[in-house]
Amino acid sequence: MTLNKTMTLLLAGAAVTLSASVATAQTNLRVFVSSQHRPDVWRKAFDMYEAKNANVKVTIETGGNTSEQQAQYLNTVMTAKDSSLDIMILDVIRPAQYAAAGWTVPFNETLGSDAASYMKRYLPAYAEANTVDGKVVALPAFADAMFLYYRKDLLEKHSIQPPQTWDELAAAAKKVTDAEKDPNLQGLSFQGKAIEGAVCTFLLPYWSMGKQLVSDGKLSFDKDAAVKSLKLWKDFVDQGVAKKNIAEVATDDTRKEFQAGNVLFAVNWSYAWGQFQGAESAVKDKVGVVKLPAVQGGQPASCLGGWEWGVSAYSNNKTEAQKFVQYLSSPEISEFMAINAALLPQFPEVYTDADVTKAVPWFANAKPVVETAKARPVTPRYNEVSEIIRTTVNGVLAGQSTPEEGATQMEGRLRRVLR
Amino acid sequence: MATASETTLVTMHNESGTKWWTRFLDPSERTLAVLLLMPAALLLTLIIVYPVGRLIWTSFQNLSLTSGVPATFAGFENYSLMLDDPVFWETTWNTVLITLITVPGALLVGLALALMANLPFNVKWPVRLSLLIPWALPLSFAGLIFAWFFHSEYGVVNDVLRRIGIEGVIWFNSANWAFAAICLTIIWKTSSFMALIILAGLQTIPRSLYEAADVDGAGRLRQFFEITLPLLKPAIVVALIFRTITALQTFDIPFTMTRGGPGTSTATLAMYIHQNTVDFLDLGYGSALAMVMFVLSMGVTAVYLRMIRTKG
Incomplete structure (x- = not known):
């Protein structure tokens, strides 16, 4: 049996080597994949492409475990005009920046005259995020948005409905934590560390009050709403709904603590679902997911996430790379990644696909959330905007400044960047 | 005093007959001099003069690699932006504060360590080795290790505090405690460097001075203030120069x-x-900020150099 297997493998190996040497032009594509988005499953999607295109060999590169760390690495590669990377996955906030810096090649030549109709297949937010001045600068890899995860078992036990507003959430959290008397159980976990996630933390209640940060490329900062947003989160800490060191909590800490059964409500992206249902999870089959609460009298709002495939302007294999990206950004791969990695589809019809709803039943409810999720401000100086917001959120949560001081500081600094 | 010694130098050469610098006017000698200086001059130009010049030039430009727009001359715009940038003032103040706390702190701890290491131990190497270890550890490692020490839930500092009945703090959740943790780490990390230089200074002080003091009936404390400290001054000034400049450039640990x-x-x-x-x-903007640090470091160096000159 084993011997047979070995022989088959050897033969297959020989065949591959032969066919590779026969093929006239072997293209090596090097792809940067974010480590938090299941590079192991992407690898399978890459293998399927290699099987169909014998002359293409794809290698994966991963690194960093947060969006900023990955951006920092890619910034270095791009400023060095390094040709070693052909394709890179970009957080939804970056295609516009990368295009402005001239680091990615537009797809328009490959797509031809029907670029617009090609982009219409995607959810509108992603068609928009990847099109800059009529140029298609990247293609969507998958969609994402922030959701409210909750412990279904605990809410049912205390007969509480999933909260519609943040006030309801605070009340529910208090009721359950008081009754459970478990010192390890936190009411709510969200992102308070000075990371990209903290930008969304700030924007969720701000948007829920119907305010925008940037309108028509100009800063439209509403200070009252900003104070209220910062105060909302700070109150959660002061009231004991969130833990005291929330200023140290990053996205994946929220995921880990919820997964260990120590959190009642958690604000997180869709990727967490797959992990909560995994074999190592203490909360398997005890997790519910709904849209995020609204502020009293406001509309629920979610932060638009998602990642995009861009082709490096310094790649030596641009044509092959773009062909490969078109394959990666197809409905088939979208469905494959939804089923195998619980990544949200960038195509509206995939959400209701029978195989997808069977594998991830809550995706049907996720569609309206993704469709109404709001995009963070699009500007070439986004890195600075993000840094200002996240350090302010972090400072306020740590008690370093009051919500009022934080909002004033934020406004002053944002005005300098978005002049 | 410095001018006096220079005068002596010049007169000395003058007295030796022909003017000393005339030999550089001799064509063959001058060519040789230029040739001999060339490699060092080229290397310095390449690794110091060119980058610093480029930095100064960039600080007067609008140059952002994310804008996709080529660089344009900006005059003093980057510098005027700095004036009303609260983060610039905050970070500069933090840097000055770190310098003011950790330099004297490391000096005191380093002095104590050096005096201890100078005690007549039978086996000297374990003491010297333990002095060397913090110095040999990369800064970023020290930062990462101490970040765990001060971690609010899993850190050893709060654990020890809890055992002796004190409720620990969430160190990195408060500006003051986080600042204190950073300063403690920097002092731990840099005092061994101070100690090494001071120890070298201590060993140049002849024993006979202490023996004479003993004979005269001077106590230990008196000996320290009258003999050890004055004779250590040059070593301390050298240690201070190095430490202050690195303190102004504090990066890795925070x-x-x-x-x-x-x-x-x-x-x-x-x-x-x-x-x-x-x-x-x-x-x-980054280059303009770097210019501020450059000027700060130069200023501190100039002050210390003057101190050495007047003392020496």
Whole structure:
């Protein structure tokens, strides 16, 4: 049996080597994949492409475990005009920046005259995020948005409905934590560390009050709403709904603590679902997911996430790379990644696909959330905007400044960047 | 005094017959001199003069790599932007504060360590080795290790405090505690360097001075203040110069311990320069910030050099 297997493998190996040497032009594509988005499953999607295109060999590169760390690495590669990377996955906030810096090649030549109709297949937010001045600068890899995860078992036990507003959430959290008397159980976990996630933390209640940060490329900062947003989160800490060191909590800490059964409500992206249902999870089959609460009298709002495939302007294999990206950004791969990695589809019809709803039943409810999720401000100086917001959120949560001081500081600094 | 010694130097050469510098006017000698100086001059130009010149030039430009727009001359715009940038002032103040706390702190601890290491032990190497270890450890490692020490839930500091009945604090959740943790780490890390230089100084002090003091009936304390400290001054000044300049450039330890948080309350000027150039790719503004640090470091060096000259 084993011997047979070995022989088959050897033969297959020989065949591959032969066919590779026969093929006239072997293209090596090097792809940067974010480590938090299941590079192991992407690898399978890459293998399927290699099987169909014998002359293409794809290698994966991963690194960093947060969006900023990955951006920092890619910034270095791009400023060095390094040709070693052909394709890179970009957080939804970056295609516009990368295009402005001239680091990615537009797809328009490959797509031809029907670029617009090609982009219409995607959810509108992603068609928009990847099109800059009529140029298609990247293609969507998958969609994402922030959701409210909750412990279904605990809410049912205390007969509480999933909260519609943040006030309801605070009340529910208090009721359950008081009754459970478990010192390890936190009411709510969200992102308070000075990371990209903290930008969304700030924007969720701000948007829920119907305010925008940037309108028509100009800063439209509403200070009252900003104070209220910062105060909302700070109150959660002061009231004991969130833990005291929330200023140290990053996205994946929220995921880990919820997964260990120590959190009642958690604000997180869709990727967490797959992990909560995994074999190592203490909360398997005890997790519910709904849209995020609204502020009293406001509309629920979610932060638009998602990642995009861009082709490096310094790649030596641009044509092959773009062909490969078109394959990666197809409905088939979208469905494959939804089923195998619980990544949200960038195509509206995939959400209701029978195989997808069977594998991830809550995706049907996720569609309206993704469709109404709001995009963070699009500007070439986004890195600075993000840094200002996240350090302010972090400072306020740590008690370093009051919500009022934080909002004033934020406004002053944002005005300098978005002049 | 310095001028006096220079005068002596010149007169000395004058007295030796022909003027000393005339030999450089001799064509063959001059060519040789130029040839001999060339490699060093070229190397220095390449690794110091050119980058510094480029930095100064960039600081007067609008150059952001994310804008996709080529660089334009900006005059003093980057410098005037700095004036009303609260983060620039905050990080500069943090840097000065770190310098003011950790330099004297490391000097005191380093002096104590050096005096201890200079005691007549039978086996000297374990003491010397333990002095060397913090110095030999890379800064970022020290930062990462101490970040764990001060971790609110899993750290050894809070654990020890709890055992002796004190409720620990969430170190990195408060600007003051985070700042204190960083300063303690820097002092731990840098006092061994101070100790090494001071120890070398201590060993140049002849024993006979102490023996004479003993005979005269001077106590230990008196000996320390009348003999040890005055004779150690040159070593201490040298140690201070090096330490102050590295303190002004503090980056690794706060970067690895807090990333400048909470908020920007523990960020240093060097971290802000790094953020503007590496994260934001705003090379113009980053260069202008770097110029401020350059001037600060030069200023401190000039003060110390003057101190040495007047003392020496």
